[in-house]
Amino acid sequence: MTLIGHIIFLLLLQSSVLLAWQDYKDYQVYELTPRDSSEESLLRKLAREKPQWDFLGPIRWHNESTVRVMLPPEEASSLVSLFDSHQLRYRLLIKDLSPLVQAQRAENLRSKQRLQLPHIDVLAAFYTHAEINAYLDSLPERYPKRAQVKQFGWSYERRPLKVLTISNGDGRRNKPVILIDGTVHAREWISPSMALYIIQQLLDNYEGNQELLQDYDWVIMPVVNADGYEYTHSESRYWRKTRKPTTDPDCVGTDINRNFAHEWGHDAGSSSDPCEDIYRGERPFDQPESQVLRDILLQYSPRLKWYLSLHSYGNYFLLPWGYTNTRFTDSNRYS
Amino acid sequence: MTLIGHIIFLLLLQSSVLLAWQDYKDYQVYELTPRDSSEESLLRKLAREKPQWDFLGPIRWHNESTVRVMLPPEEASSLVSLFDSHQLRYRLLIKDLSPLVQAQRAENLRSKQRLQLPHIDVLAAFYTHAEINAYLDSLPERYPKRAQVKQFGWSYERRPLKVLTISNGDGRRNKPVILIDGTVHAREWISPSMALYIIQQLLDNYEGNQELLQDYDWVIMPVVNADGYEYTHSESRYWRKTRKPTTDPDCVGTDINRNFAHEWGHDAGSSSDPCEDIYRGERPFDQPESQVLRDILLQYSPRLKWYLSLHSYGNYFLLPWGYTNTRFTDSNRYS
Numbered sequence: 120m121t122l123i124g125h126i127i128f129l130l131l132l133q134s135s136v137l138l139a140w141q142d143y144k145d146y147q148v149y150e151l152t153p154r155d156s157s158e159e160s161l162l163r164k165l166a167r168e169k170p171q172w173d174f175l176g177p178i179r180w181h182n183e184s185t186v187r188v189m190l191p192p193e194e195a196s197s198l199v200s201l202f203d204s205h206q207l208r209y210r211l212l213i214k215d216l217s218p219l220v221q222a223q224r225a226e227n228l229r230s231k232q233r234l235q236l237p238h239i240d241v242l243a244a245f246y247t248h249a250e251i252n253a254y255l256d257s258l259p260e261r262y263p264k265r266a267q268v269k270q271f272g273w274s275y276e277r278r279p280l281k282v283l284t285i286s287n288g289d290g291r292r293n294k295p296v297i298l299i300d301g302t303v304h305a306r307e308w309i310s311p312s313m314a315l316y317i318i319q320q321l322l323d324n325y326e327g328n329q330e331l332l333q334d335y336d337w338v339i340m341p342v343v344n345a346d347g348y349e350y351t352h353s354e355s356r357y358w359r360k361t362r363k364p365t366t367d368p369d370c371v372g373t374d375i376n377r378n379f380a381h382e383w384g385h386d387a388g389s390s391s392d393p394c395e396d397i398y399r400g401e402r403p404f405d406q407p408e409s410q411v412l413r414d415i416l417l418q419y420s421p422r423l424k425w426y427l428s429l430h431s432y433g434n435y436f437l438l439p440w441g442y443t444n445t446r447f448t449d450s451n452r453y454s
Numbered sequence: 455m456t457l458i459g460h461i462i463f464l465l466l467l468q469s470s471v472l473l474a475w476q477d478y479k480d481y482q483v484y485e486l487t488p489r490d491s492s493e494e495s496l497l498r499k500l501a502r503e504k505p506q507w508d509f510l511g512p513i514r515w516h517n518e519s520t521v522r523v524m525l526p527p528e529e530a531s532s533l534v535s536l537f538d539s540h541q542l543r544y545r546l547l548i549k550d551l552s553p554l555v556q557a558q559r560a561e562n563l564r565s566k567q568r569l570q571l572p573h574i575d576v577l578a579a580f581y582t583h584a585e586i587n588a589y590l591d592s593l594p595e596r597y598p599k600r601a602q603v604k605q606f607g608w609s610y611e612r613r614p615l616k617v618l619t620i621s622n623g624d625g626r627r628n629k630p631v632i633l634i635d636g637t638v639h640a641r642e643w644i645s646p647s648m649a650l651y652i653i654q655q656l657l658d659n660y661e662g663n664q665e666l667l668q669d670y671d672w673v674i675m676p677v678v679n680a681d682g683y684e685y686t687h688s689e690s691r692y693w694r695k696t697r698k699p700t701t702d703p704d705c706v707g708t709d710i711n712r713n714f715a716h717e718w719g720h721d722a723g724s725s726s727d728p729c730e731d732i733y734r735g736e737r738p739f740d741q742p743e744s745q746v747l748r749d750i751l752l753q754y755s756p757r758l759k760w761y762l763s764l765h766s767y768g769n770y771f772l773l774p775w776g777y778t779n780t781r782f783t784d785s786n787r788y789s
Contacts, residue, residue, distance in 0.1 A: 141690040163722065170730045173692065176768035189692065220691050230579035238573075244565035355476040356555050357508065357524065387498065395505045433511035 143220045145192035148213035153180040241315045245308045247352050248345045255283050264288035272411040275363040278345040280411045285321045287332035295424040300340040303375045305347025305358045310429040314341035343408050361406050365393030373400040378409040386442035478555045480527035483548035488515040576650045580643045582687050583680045590618050597657050599623035607746040610698040613680040615746045620656045622667035630759040635675040638710045640682025640693045645764040649676035678743050696741050700728030708735040713744040721777035
């Protein structure tokens with residue numbers, strides 16, 4: 120089929136769909152209140168004689184009960200004159216049914232589209248990076264005023280690294296920021312789940328948690344180490360590092376959490392051996408994932424009040440520094 | 455590709471997937487409890503010297519805190535002899551990691567499959583007959599011991615007419631039955647939603663409603679008039695009857711609720727005019743949908759304690775009879 124042919128076909132298809140759907144243009148609904156059993160009998164008689172008058176619900180006379188009748192536009196004048204001639208009590212309830220029918224149809228379609236958005240149950244399963252990204256991408260559609268997805272770069276294997284920002288939608292700019300990341304270490308599966316749980320608490324359970332968004336915006340990155348995390352799902356459950364090759368052809372991956380520039384290599388907790396799980400890389404920030412995390416921190420640093428990196432396991436709440444046991448000089452800020 | 459070729463290809467594909475997934479066969483996890491800072495230092499030294507020993511979590515000596523180390527099978531004997539020679543406190547925590555890894559993987563896949571089953575939100579949208587059937591069909595997978603779907607026939611337009619039976623799964627046979635149907639009248643959309651709501655209350659909210667299933671089985675048919683109901687979604691919102699042609703070429707459909715054999719035609723509330731919304735049909739049970747409803751009632755009649763047909767609207771609770779105003783002789787059964 121040619122392009123023109125396609126367009127004509129689509130136009131025909133569309134108009135046939137529109138024609139098929141009855142729009143109830145100028146259909147009216149009247150409400151009657153019969154006063155006694157003779158009026159009830161009259162209405163029953165009319166219901167039999169006028170198949171085009173659509174009596175909604177049973178016709179009964181008791182306690183000011185009402186009966187409604189729907190009718191096509193061409194019947195309206197005959198109904199009114201008949202009702203008037205019998206001095207029935209009635210009123211016009213709906214002048215034109217079509218906007219109501221259309222509104223219900225549109226609202227129903229919208230509701231179903233919302234229900235078809237990706238949904239996840241963080242307490243029921245662990246999700247892959249692709250599933251988490253699809254879910255993040257659906258949130259601005261669900262919460263157009265409160266959720267925004269930003270991509271800050273790519274993993275070594277070209278997975279998009281995404282960040283969700285959450286506000287209360289009050290339009291106040293430059294609120295202080297709380298930044299949370301997850302899955303710096305691939306095998307720590309509870310970490311992205313925790314990030315997703317926080318997201319759902321802030322979005323789905325806004326009612327219960329709105330004070331958390333009163334004076335803060337939240338920036339949440341559920342999966343930093345996207346390649347490693349996918350690898351734990353598809354290949355090796357206990358993989359920890361990135362998936363970028365190293366100088367050692369037998370050993371892959373760098374520990375993102377040892378790859379930052381601050382005091383890089385000046386610690387006992389990292390290694391220069393590419394085969395170790397705590398390998399710090401050849402140079403600071405030689406991993407695309409740590410670069411992305413740096414760029415996010417730099418972007419939000421003027422507003423950043425709190426940064427939490429979710430790991431597992433050990434029931435620790437670790438404060439700076441990481442490279443030394445010396446106390447962070449400003450540590451009373453954490454007291 | 456030939457059939458043999460396909461089979462070989464699939465076998466290769468499967469084994470490559472199986473080979474790619476690391477099974478952690480005979481990987482072990484040991485738990486250590488360092489007694490003092492010198493033992494902590496020794497463990498830190500081992501962590502550096504033995505890249506194949508995977509220390510899970512930070513190595514710290516304080517308050518009987520433990521550290522766990524995971525290692526491949528070939529490392530086990532060297533670990534044990536080293537720990538013993540240093541008289542460390544340790545115990546074997548996991549003898550073989552593989553069943554745990556496999557179990558988590560399998561459970562995760564199962565959870566996700568469950569989440570991918572059709573889900574509906576009866577309070578958010580109205581669903582088509584096809585959507586309701588897909589949902590009903592998913593319930594035995596969710597509740598294998600408590601839900602069962604039976605098809606009792608077809609609508610005039612060959613839509614499958616399905617019934618859900620719900621029990622508490624205690625295995626007690628021949629409990630009294632509560633039968634509920636919905637959507638005898640096509641346009642009464644709240645009726646299938648109400649039936650689905652009852653289904654979800656009995657299945658998803660079993661905890662809160664289990665006394666309702668203690669001594670009764672429930673048989674629920676959300677959509678009797680499948681053709682008419684689909685027609686209200688696709689064509690004409692206020693269609694009421696079936697979609698089977700009548701003796702009048704201009705008028706389609708019969709009122710299922712006037713088509714039953716008991717005192718058929720002996721009432722003021724039905725009509726012999728095929729163009730009326732209360733048309734009773736040419737003969738009793740000349741509609742496939744009323745036949746199906748009859749067959750369901752006959753099948754369950756020895757156990758049937760209560761039958762409720764959901765309609766809208768009017769806030770009425772109608773008791774027998776329907777064809778006459780005479781009181782049902784046994785009406786004190788309903789008091």
